[in-house]
Amino acid sequence: MQENMTATFVIGTREIAQGYSAVEVQARVRSELPAFGDGALVDTMRRGSSGVVKTYPLCRSSTRRDVYVIGMRTGGRHDDERPDFDLTLKDGDEILVGKPRITPVTVNTGARYILLGGGIGIAAIAGVARRLAAFGISFELHNFARTPERAVFRDQLDGVRVHGKVFHHFGLSDEEIAQEVAHALGPTHANSQVYCSGPPPFMDFIRRRAREWVYKENIHQIFLGDRSRMT
Secondary structure, eight states: OGGGSEEEEEEEEEEEETTEEEEEEEETTOOOOOOOOTTOEEEEEETTSTTOEEEEEEEOOOOOTTEEEEEEEOSOOTTOSSOOGGGGOOTTOEEEEOOOBOOOOOOOTTSOEEEEEETTHHHHHHHHHHHHHHTTOOOEEEEEESSGGGOTTHHHHHTTTTTSEEEEEESOOHHHHHHHHHHHHSSOOTTOEEEEESSHHHHHHHHHHHTTTSOGGGEEEOOOEEGGGOO
16 A cells, blocks of 8 residues: 555645534645545545544635645544544644545436435535536535534535525434435435445434435445455
């Protein structure tokens, strides 16, 4: 994995929502980093992380070709199972980054598109929404966050309302989230396209609920965070 990654170092961070930051990294040798499109993801590995590879969304926040801006969760949660190296990021820290990749978007003008995101995962979902908008395809987007202050890229999501419906859900219990997801997904046609990104339990519930209505191949999960936890 490391031989296919580029060495970068942190040159700045800024809060984009409570508990989430945009982390700016620059290529160590000032070479150009690969270009990327809306909704791109990048694998990262921190020095001292024992080889742990994490996937994060890339943000279009820099015009420099030797700089990436990566969206990360940098605020801890009480239910974390293990320490998160990203909670202690500081300028100068080295981060290896892989080549950006894009989640394929199936274009079907006759299908219904249902997009659901939570946490930093909404950055990837917003990218899917913008790409659908570029094709002239409408969508229904649901954004889940603990509080309005923890809602990532809320302004950007509101900016795509002209192309589709955008719903923000704040402070819901697990049961209320389940109800909102169930309402969004059913009933729907089997050829509907479902895209989701967020915490694993959130995506697992969406997958199971969507399978009641939608063809298996039309359920698209965008995994972020520790790749060793992905299934």
